Amino acid sequence: MTSALTTSPPRRRAGRLFDVKLLLGILVVAALLIASLFIGVYDITxxxxxxxxxxxxxxxxTIALMLAGAAMAMAGLVMQLLTQNRFVEPTTTGTTEWAGLGLLAVMLLAxxxxxxxxMLGAIIxxxxxxxxxxxxxxxxxxxSSLIVPIVGIMLGAVVGSVSTYIALATDSLQSLGIWFAGSFTSVLRGQYExxxxxxxVxxxxxxxxxxxxxxxxxxxxATNVGVNYNRVILLGTALIAVVTGVVTVVVGNLPFLGLIVPNIVSMVRGDDLRSNLPWVCLLGIAIVTVCDIIGRTIIMPFEVPVSLILGIVGAVVFILLLLRQRRRG
Known part of the structure; x- marks a missing residue:
């Protein structure tokens, strides 16, 4: 990657993997997950x-909230690291749209x-x-590094348009919309495993x-220290694809999650991937859980898809990050 892709000077502060703050974070997230277990229209008591x-x-x-939130946050972190750009993640690079196209192709062919x-079609x-x-x-x-996510969004829009056209031509638009709703409403035992x-991953x-x-x-x-750069890029891409494909098929689209979580963690802790991973997982779970709880309660007994709330929050944070980067030159 060229140096133009770097959005800011790297901050490689390596923190301790486990500390008291992480324990407190685990307790806060656990409290959110317990609250999620008892929020809903149906009277389970x-x-x-x-x-x-x-x-x-x-x-x-609740298990799906944990897995999807942590996985998409980690996918965003890996993608930002490999591209040396803080504004990329699966929904700003077209990865999610490609997963939807693969899912649609399998639905039509078989x-x-x-x-x-x-799921395999979406991953490929x-x-x-x-x-x-x-x-x-x-x-x-x-x-400008700010152009990179714009290019990714444009590529994603093209792929999304192709998917929409094919869905319209084959009377599959409703099915495609359901798959991309980004909601945990349909997550049941036997369908999420x-x-x-x-x-x-x-x-x-x-x-x-x-x-x-x-x-x-x-x-x-990377080459100077003995790391096979192209092999690592392929491995990272495969991990991102698996996460995006699996989450897209089971849950749907979770926009901007992989963008906002790594940036928040990086601003506080620096860019050391290993020590940041637990925090990225926790924050990803917390944000998805909070958005899901809001979606379940805001117009109860109906539900708002978590992707809608997450998209609004993510878009605001995305704009703030862009403005912050522009002020820093």
Whole structure:
């Protein structure tokens, strides 16, 4: 990547992995998750089948909040590190739109395909789309780092338009809209278990954190210290694609989550990937959980998709980050 992609001087302050502050953060997030278990229209304490509904709906939903929130936040962190740009994440690079296109292709070519097959299609398309974005950045010199997310959003808009056209032509627009709603309403026992795949991805990211951090310093430095830069880029892209594809199929689109979480953590703790990962996971879970609780209560007994609330919050933070970067030159 060229130096033009760097949005600000790197702040590589390596903090301790576990400390008292992290423990307090875990307690706060745990309190939010417990609150999520007991918020909803259905009376799980007074109804005869309340305990059963608790196990079927509330527990899976809360686990899904944890897995999706942590995974998308980590995907954004890895993508920002590899591109050396603080304004990129799956929804500002077109990765989510590519995952939707792959999902749509599987739905049309094999309407009876099981969830794993649809998920595989979304992952493959997300990987291809992310690689196209990375290759574009390597071949095109951009004077301003602020242009990078704009280019990604434009590419995503093109892919999204193609998906919309195909959906209209095949009378699949409603199905596509449901898949992209970004809501935890349909998360039930027996329908969310594949989301545990992203937990494995999170463990892999932690294992290769040092290599990803070195790759984030640039190809020349990575090569000088013995890291295969292109291999690490491929690995990082694959991890991002798996997270985006799985979350898109199970939950839907969670816009800007991977953008705002790493930036907030980085401003407080610096850019050390390994020590930041627990904080990124916690903040990602907290933001998604808070947005989901708001969505469940704001117009109760109806629900607002979490993607709507998250999109508003993320867009505001995105604009503030852009203005902050512009003031810093």
């Amino acid at each position: 007074g109804a005869p089948d309340g305990a059963e509904m608790f196990q079927i709906t509330r527990v899976p939903r 309407p009876q395909a099981p969830i794993p097959a649809r 398309a997300a990987f291809i789309g992310t690689m196209i974005f990375f290759l574009f950045l390597r071949r095109v010199s951009l004077r 594949l989301l545990w795949i992203v937990a494995i 999170g463990i892999l990211i932690f294992i290769v954190a040092d290599r990803l951090t070195v790759a984030g310093l640039g190809e020349e430095i």
